Amino acid sequence: MKHVVRMCDLSFDPKLFETFHCGTALDDLLSSHRGLPRGVNYMIIGDPGVGKTTIILDMLANIQNRYPKARILFVSAEMNEIDLTVYVERYPKFQTLPILFVESDFDNDVHNWDVVKEVVEQGWDIVAMDSFYELQGIIKDEENIRMKDAESWLLQLIKKQNKGQNNRRLNCTFLTIQQVTKSGNFVGSNRLKHSITAMMELRLENPKNIYSDRFITFSKHRRGDVGVKLFYNLSSTGDVSFDEQRFLQDRHIKHMQSEVAGQIRDFADQFDKLFTPD
Template sequence: MGKQSTVFICQNCGSQYTSWMGRCSNCNQWNTLIEEIKEEKESVGGEKKGKMQLLSLSSISSEKITRIATGFSEFDLILGGGIVKGSLILLSGEPGVGKSTLLLQLVQNLLNNQEKFQILYISGEESPEQIKIRAERLENSDKNLTTDKSLLVASETIIEKIITSIEEEKPSLLIIDSIQTVFSEKLNSYPGSVSQVRFCANEIMRAIKRLKIPTFIVGQVTKEGIVAGPKVLEHLVDVVLQIEGGEAQDFRLLRSLKNRFGNTDEIGIFQMGERGLTEVKNPSAVFLDEHESNIPGSVKTVFLEGKRCLLAEIQALIVPNYFPPLRRTATGIDYNRLLLLVAVLERRLGLKLQNKDIYIKVSGGLKLQDPAIDLAVCGAIISAYQNKVLSNNIVMVGEIGLLGEVRGVSQLNKRIKEANKQGFKNVYSSQSYKNLLDIQKVLNRD
C-alpha cells in the first residue's frame, strides 16, 4: 500500500488533500485534516442499482437484551444491570487511575462465575508477563486467572492481526488496552492519532457487532486534557465509562457518561488498595473521617454526585498571616468559589479575613462540584474564625448568593434522608437559614 491509498479530509469543510497540513487552505481551520482510506469507486457504483431491503415492523423479532453480571454490584449498576452482549464499552481515565486493574478484576469475577467463558485480553501497553504479575497481585487471584485456559492474553498493536484473532477465537468477552496503541498499516498516521483511533475503533466495532462479543476498549486521557481517543470515540461506542481519582487518593469514582442500555449519571465508588479495587458499600460513612469532633472549623454537608447523595466533611483552618502574600488554599473545592465565599463573608458578615490565611479541605480527598456545599464551607470558616465548635450533629446544605442569602438546592429531601441515615438529626438549609447571619446566631447561642 502506497501513499495513494489514503487521503486527508478536512472535518470542517470536506476538502481533500494528498498530504497532511496543519491548516486547511480552503476553510482556514487548524488541525482539521484526518487521514482516511480512499473509497474504491467501482464498488460504490456497482451497488447503486441494488434495492434496499424493506421490513414491516411486525416482521422484525425484538431481540431480548442479555446481560452478564460483572461480579461488582456497583459496576452492574452503572452499566444498567450488567454487560450487554455485543456492546462496545469505552473505559477512559488518566494513566495509573486503575483502568487495567479494574478490567483484570472483572476478568477474574467472570471466570469465577461464568461457565464456559473465554476472554481475550489484548494489550498494547503491557507484555503478557507484566499482565500476569499484575494479575497475581490482585485480590481473589486464585488459580483461576493465572492457570485457567479461558483467559488468553496477547501483546499486539496491529489492528488487522487483532481482527483476525477475534474472528478465529470468537471470545465471550474482548478487552483491548488501549485504543491509542492500536494502529493500521494502511494509514500513514501515527498510532494514537485521530485517524488511527477512529479507523481502528470502527474495525473493532464491525467485528464485534457481527459476532456479538461484548468488548471493553481502554482510552487514555492525559492530565492536560483529552488526547485523541475518548472524544473521537464517544459517538461510536454504546457505553462510555470514566474512572476518576488521583494517585494520592484512595477513592475511585466510576461514572457512566453515555449508556445506550441504561441511565447515565450513575456513579460507583471503589477504594484502591494494594490488592486492587474494592467496592465501597456505604461511601458516606467512609468519607466522614473518624476524629474528635469538638474542634472548631468542621461542618458536614451532603453533596450530589451523579444521582447519589453522599456526606462529606468540610474543614477550615484560619491562621494570622504575618508574611504577605495571603494564602488561600482550597483542596477539594473550586479555588475561585472559595475566594467568592470569603468575599461574601467579609462584606456581609464583617469577618476580618484580610490578614488571615485560609485553608479549606474536603475529607476523603473528594473533589466537590455541587454548589450546595457553599453553606458548609462558610459554616466551617465562621466556626474556625470565631474559634467556636458547631454542634457535631449539624449538616449544612445550601448555595450562597453574593448578597449573603442562602439559596435552595435540588433534591433537598433526598439529602435530608441521607443525612438522617448516617445519624445526623439537624440539617440546616435555606428553609432554616435565610442568610449567613443565622449561622452566627447559632454559634453565639451555644
C-alpha cells in the first residue's frame, strides 16, 4: 500500500493556492479564483496571426509589473532577438522580461536540451514556451531521437517543475504555445492533450477574415469556466485591450444556460419517476 495515498493525509504550502493577477479581465478567465494558478500547465493554441505570442507576453509583463520578485521566463524557439525587437517597439513593457532564445545550429555540436533543462531547473514561478512543437523538433534533431521521445522529455521536465522539483522548490506554471493544423486543430499526441490543466484557444470570430474580432476561450479547463469568450484588441500600442463588458455578458449567459439545463434535467428525472413503475 506504499503507493496508495489519501488526500486527507497530504499537505501543501498555502502559497501553492495563491494566484498571479494580471490586472485585466483575463484574470476572471484564467481561473475561478481569479488569476493564473501556480503549478499548472496551460496550453495555448490558435490560428496563425491571431496574436498568441503577444497575449502571452502581455500576460507575463503585467504579472512582472505587479509581482516584481516573481521569477518569470520566456523560452523563444520560434523567434530570435531581431524578431522580438518588433514586439518591444509596440509594447515597451516586454523589454524587461527574461528570455531564453533557442536556435538550432547544425554546423556545430549544439545541445539546446541541456541548456533548456539547466535553466528551467533553476526554479521559476512561470515559464512560457513558444512553441512546444518547435522546441520538440529542435530536441529531436539535435539529440537524434524520435518526436515521441522529445515530447516525453519535455513533459517530464514540465511535470517535475509543476511539483516544485527544482533548485528553488517553486511550483512552476507553464504556458506552452502550440501549433495547429490547417483546420485549426491541436498538434500533438493524446498524451500531451491529456496532461495539460487547460487548453486556451485564441480564435477569430470569422476564421476566414483575419480582421474579424478576436477572442480567448477555454475548451478544457480544470480550474475555471469552459466556453466563455473574452474579446481582445491588438490595435493599440503599449497594452492589449480586453472587452470586459462583453465578457461579463457572455459569462452571465453561459451561467444562465447551465442553470436552465440543470432545471430541465431535474424536471425530466421527476417526470420519469412519476411514470416509471416500481
